[in-house]
Amino acid sequence: MSSALEFDVVILGGGIAGLTCAVGLLDAGLRLAVIERDALLGGRARSWADPTTGDPVHVGPHIVTDCYPNFFRLLERLGTADRVVWEPESLLYTMFDGDRAIELRRSSLPPPVQMLATLRADPALGLLDLASNGGPARVALGLDEQEVLRLDGLDGSAALDALGVRPAMQRRYWQFAAMSILNTPLERVSAGSLLRTFHHAITRDAVRVGFPGVGLGDLFVPGARAAVEAAGHPVWTSTTAAEIVGTDARATGVRLADGRLLRARHVVSTLPPGDLAALLPESWQQRAGLDALRWFSPVPYISVYLWFDRRITARQFWARSYHPDDLNCDFYDYANIYPDWGARPSLVGSNIIDAARVAHWSDAAIVERTREELLENLPAARAATLRHATVHRIPLAVQAPRPGFEARRPPARAPVDGLLLAGDWTRTGLPSSMESAAASGWRAAELVWAHAGRPQALVQPLPSRGRLARVLMAASRVAPWPSRLRRATTRRV
Missing domain, CATH: 3.50.50.60 (FAD/NAD(P)-binding domain)
Structure with a gap:
């Protein structure tokens, strides 16, 4: 040997x-x-050239935000940070409910209330729905690692019920957040994972959302x-x-x-x-x-790529409001992202999250259903011809953040x-x-x-929190949890 x-x-x-x-x-x-x-x-961010068109495709479409200091430290070290293409500064994302577009924009208000104006403008939500989000906001603001673990035995739906979040708010935003960010349905996600994510979202101000302007792995x-x-x-x-x-x-x-x-x-x-x-x-x-x-346990997902004969939208990225029977969660038109594509026709990528439920579907059925959902959101795209399509079945998006x-x-x-x-x-x-x-x-x-005896500080801290967020965090840490949530977590200790 x-x-x-x-x-x-x-x-x-x-x-x-x-x-x-x-x-x-x-x-x-x-x-x-x-x-x-x-x-x-x-790994799970690799990319390659489609063998038919030569265009770059990824292991699933991805976004980045300017709250990613450690990922951007890597890109800066490699000289590729300038290959990220950014959305307009105030636009975080667009959610479609049928063909109605709801623009989620940050306002001039500071964290943690920077999204209130957008939520107030959503016709699916009333004032009582918005007010019901106060419970999870208060818990999330005061969250520390010990409390994340205390919540970890609950599922997200049970925790939100205990906090009094109304069903319309759960369906509209919490279900969407659980699927699009944590890749796990609300009733199966750890409440600790869910409220940790909410904590990061409301205590820091992500000003920009970006996309790889090349194949993701090429970054x-x-x-x-x-x-x-x-x-x-x-x-x-x-x-x-x-x-x-x-x-x-x-x-x-x-x-x-x-x-x-x-x-x-x-x-x-x-x-x-x-x-x-x-x-x-x-x-x-x-x-x-x-x-x-x-x-x-891994969360499988499916990424679908659709090549059309014309440009079907000016949007870079949009998502569908949550419905349990939907296939796709979010869509990206790379013709509006890749900076050197000029007037090329649309190349749309989408993500089907928690894809074990459709693992038995054929590629043709997945493409057809994906196109149907796309046309629900963009009816004008009915005039476009689908020239080419690929389906990528990916066994691991993330490890499922289920309770525990x-x-x-x-x-x-x-x-x-x-x-x-x-x-x-x-x-x-x-x-x-x-x-x-x-x-x-x-x-x-x-x-x-x-x-080796030569300590180095390589991990970058997350962006600092605003003054109002820090004040409310301090107040939330001394406030007791709502009694229903205390009882729910106690039963699971």
Whole structure:
């Protein structure tokens, strides 16, 4: 058998978390290796050229906001931050109810009341509906990590019922938020995850929403790979890890499926939890922080791309108001996003979230239903001819944040020396997202730097909160929870 290859750090996974970690270690003077089992880097943010049209397509359409400091730190390091295309400053998104467009815009009011004017203008909501949102707003403003965990045993619907949120408000915005941000229906999502997301939304002011102006993976994959390889470190794609090896006390490396042994002082896993569990020695799997890996469950989704013979809208992005029988959650017209496309016809991408419910549907049926939903929102598009369509079935959008998720998210430092964890599902204090993935990658790199005795501050703080938000947060932290919510969480302790 050939001798082992020696590294300081082996990174498993070449998505956002893994490549961020590698970039964060480029100046450390360490020997690195990045291992990716797929042929393409990028993980759940990879992109490629459609074989028929040559146009870039992504693993599902994505958005970014200017509240993503860790993701943008990666792009700035790679020189690609200017490839993000931004919506007009005040427009957050458009929600369609049939063919009626409801524009969600931020007002000049400060957080946490910056969206009140938009909500007041929605004809589906009355004053009592808006007022009923005061309960979750008060709880979310005062939320700390302990209270996230206290709420974690409840589902979102039960928590909102206990807080007195009226059904119209739940249907109109909370169901939509649960599906579009957390990828999980309201009745199955952790209330801790849901109200943590609400906390971030109302205490900071996301001024802009943006989209990749190139293939999503092209924002970071070519630059990260080039930087890592230029520094003399291998990036191996189509390479499968068979096991993480080590003693009972520490991880010492990775054995690949082809038999090669990579010895390392640090193994950084950015793999999904189930994949990581399959690589661990059995004795490690019972330790706190690793014992819940098989509990996590992925949310599958389907991304549909439709090429038309003409431009069907001037919008970049829009969403459908929630209905349980709908297929699609949101739509993007890349002809209005890609800056060099000029007058090219529309290329529309969409997301079908929680797609296990339609896994048995044929591609043709999914395309037909997607087009029907598109035409409900844009009746003028009936004159357009569909020239080409593709359906991408993706087994993992995020790990489902069902009740118990927040308590099981592991920290970056695993209970085995030499093993570090990263990924949007780890304990970042953020909803699963590209920002959470990037923050976890920087954090893993920080721990490697610290072990070498040269601490570095790589993780970026979120944007600061406004004065009014800080005052209301302080007041909410001393106010007791509504009695119905206290009773509901007590019953589940």
